[in-house]
Amino acid sequence: xxxxxxxxxxxxxxxxxxxxxxxxxxxxxxxxxxxxxxxxxxxxxxxxxxxxxxxxxxxxxxxxxxxxxxxxxxxxxxxxxxxxxxxxxxxxxxxxxxxxxxxxxxxxxxxxxxxxxxxxxxxxxxxxxxxxxxxxxxxxxxxxxxxxxxxxxxxxxxxxxxxxxxxxxxxxxxxxxxxxxxxxxxxxxxxxxxxxxxxxxxxxxxxxxxxxxxxxxxxxxxxxxxxxxxxxxxxxxxxxxxxxxxxxxxxxxxxxxxxxxxxxxxxxxxxxxxxxxxxxxxxxxxxxxxxxxxxxxxxxxxxxxxxxxxxx
Ligand SMILES: *[C@@H]1O[C@H](CO)[C@@H](O)[C@H](O)[C@H]1NC(C)=O
Ligand SMILES: *[C@@H]1O[C@H](CO)[C@@H](O)[C@H](O)[C@H]1NC(C)=O
Ligand SMILES: *[C@@H]1O[C@H](CO)[C@@H](O)[C@H](O)[C@H]1NC(C)=O
Numbered sequence: 001x002x003x004x005x006x007x008x009x010x011x012x013x014x015x016x017x018x019x020x021x022x023x024x025x026x027x028x029x030x031x032x033x034x035x036x037x038x039x040x041x042x043x044x045x046x047x048x049x050x051x052x053x054x055x056x057x058x059x060x061x062x063x064x065x066x067x068x069x070x071x072x073x074x075x076x077x078x079x080x081x082x083x084x085x086x087x088x089x090x091x092x093x094x095x096x097x098x099x100x101x102x103x104x105x106x107x108x109x110x111x112x113x114x115x116x117x118x119x120x121x122x123x124x125x126x127x128x129x130x131x132x133x134x135x136x137x138x139x140x141x142x143x144x145x146x147x148x149x150x151x152x153x154x155x156x157x158x159x160x161x162x163x164x165x166x167x168x169x170x171x172x173x174x175x176x177x178x179x180x181x182x183x184x185x186x187x188x189x190x191x192x193x194x195x196x197x198x199x200x201x202x203x204x205x206x207x208x209x210x211x212x213x214x215x216x217x218x219x220x221x222x223x224x225x226x227x228x229x230x231x232x233x234x235x236x237x238x239x240x241x242x243x244x245x246x247x248x249x250x251x252x253x254x255x256x257x258x259x260x261x262x263x264x265x266x267x268x269x270x271x272x273x274x275x276x277x278x279x280x281x282x283x284x285x286x287x288x289x290x291x292x293x294x295x296x297x298x299x300x301x302x303x304x305x306x307x308x309x310x311x312x
Pocket of ligand 2: 214224
């Protein structure tokens with residue numbers, strides 16, 4: 001029986017590391033509604049974060065965090081983070097007035113303190129990537145400053161929570177911009193419903209990509225990552241057949257790495273000279289990363305997966 005997994009190949013890593021600033025993707029262009037859409041996109045993420053902390057602080061006590069190995073100030077700092085997210089929500093909702101989107105309903109895969117804190121680090125990192133990716137599309141300079149002001153605080157949250165998890169608080173010299181649909185794909189995994197009659201944002205989610213690294217955290221340059229069901233999804237979408245070359249595209253800082261994937265049987269080795277590190281994002285694409293054949297939303301098969309990668 002054919003495995004529904006796709007494994008990364010051992011060799012032939014191409015990357016666009018040499019000239020990341022020359023790689024301009026169309027998908028960073030402003031959405032049709034311009035700044036209003038972008039602020040609503042930000043609000044959507046802030047609602048999600050607010051709900052996440054609200055639930056987490058209800059579910060777990062200060063003692064629960066201490067018992068799980070976090071220090072005595074951790075709970076108070078989580079409350080502070082929650083207050084920041086509440087403030088971001090009010091700020092954006094007030095700026096948007098009657099154009100503000102309504103809050104969706106969410107479900108988070110949290111079963112204990114550890115999974116809550118791990119997801120917290122991921123969500124804060126995604127927040128950073130979202131604001132960073134959106135920055136260039138914001139037309140109004142005052143909004144850009146406000147977005148930057150939120151972005152730096154999300155980055156501080158991310159560092160703090162990462163450090164509490166004994167992960168590097170600043171794993172790379174550059175943070176990673178993600179485009180609107182990439183972030184929306186990540187957020188959509190937690191959205192269970194929209195308010196009746198709520199206006200939809202002009203973004204779409206890719207079929208989800210689940211990664212199964214053979215070790216966690218993943219160490220750059222070692223062993224394999226399996227993408228569960230990705231092949232079946234791609235075929236079902238008519239985006240891949242047996243002979244379609246598919247690439248795993250890794251986003252890390254301003255670098256993008258393209259690695260051919262195979263069905264199944266080989267392992268992936270990261271480019272040793274400049275390994276992706278930290279919270280690395282992955283999509284599967286039919287683009288190979290050479291010349292102008294770059295990953296875009298149009299040639300993305302599934303995503304976005306997240307891999308926490310340690311320096312070798
Ligand atoms: C809080 O607990 C509820 C009930 O167990 C669970 O459904 C939810 O996912 C949890 N949320 C968070 C963020 O901890
Ligand atoms: C893939 O990785 C596994 C586990 O690390 C190892 O046992 C296996 O030999 C590797 N296969 C190849 C083809 O490198
Ligand atoms: C990448 O794709 C381009 C355009 O389809 C093609 O010309 C080129 O040969 C491909 N390169 C590799 C290494 O597959």
